Amino acid sequence: MKSGDFGRALIMSSDLRGYGQGADKRHETMQRGFVDLHESAAAQTGLSRHRWVIQQGGDGELAILPADEPDPLVVDQYVRAIHQWLVTHNDGLAVEERLRLRVAFAFGTAYPSVNGYAGQAVVEASRLVDWKPLKKIFKKREDMNIFLILSQRVFEDVVRQGHTSYGIGDFHEVTIREKEYSGSAWIWSPEFRPEDLRLLSDPTDTKADEQAENHRTGTSQQAEVINNLSGPVDARRAVFGIGRK
Secondary structure, eight states: OOOOOTEEEEEEEEEOOOOOOSSSHHHHHHHHHHHHHHHHHHHHHHHOOSSSEEESSSSSSEEEEEESSSSSHHHIHHHHHHHHHHHHTTTTOOGGOOOOOEEEEEEEOOOOEEEEEHHHHHHHHHHHOOOOOHHHHHOOOTTOOOEEEEEHHHHHITTTTOOOOGGGGOOOOEEEETTEEEEEEEEEEETTOOOHHHHOOOHHHHHHHHHHHHHHTTOOEEEEOOOOOOOOOOOTTOOOSSSOO
């Protein structure tokens, strides 16, 4: 497609966990593993990955798939092949050496623009894969290899209609709020446990994580205090607002 051409497509956004924590050589290893897992899964399932339009991002990518790549094959067998690759690769490795992946799918408007692809499906897939609670689960569940996140439309069209080997009960519906995006999505992981749902919705955990991150980075939330006064006030010795040490 030429810049500005309108079109709709299946969009895949995928991202490795822990990339920013590694040294340069670790980045190289993770990038090679990221490419290998996608290429291996595509070869195993008969997909033509060389025809996908891919925006690379080091530890992740945004892929716009051709219309003739079957959505059920991509969402089902391709993802399962990635999972099996990760299980085999990670076997026996220390936690910090493992590769662990989030994969999100959305369907809708996507077209080339002056600095990459534009369109609502591109935004949706990007926000789904970046949803913070999934990162939190990966942090607390060291045995988890992959998380799949489907937009509402992809789930309804591909999974609910029986076009995959997934059961409807294999997924959990969640509400995604990430940056300016808000919407329903469906998550799946072979290693997911029912008690993990708490990590997706417990505001106490979220607040604690935010406080820990603020402490680590040396940032804090600023409070605004308004003092409403009536009548004359001698403020020569007064202190208004909140003082911070």
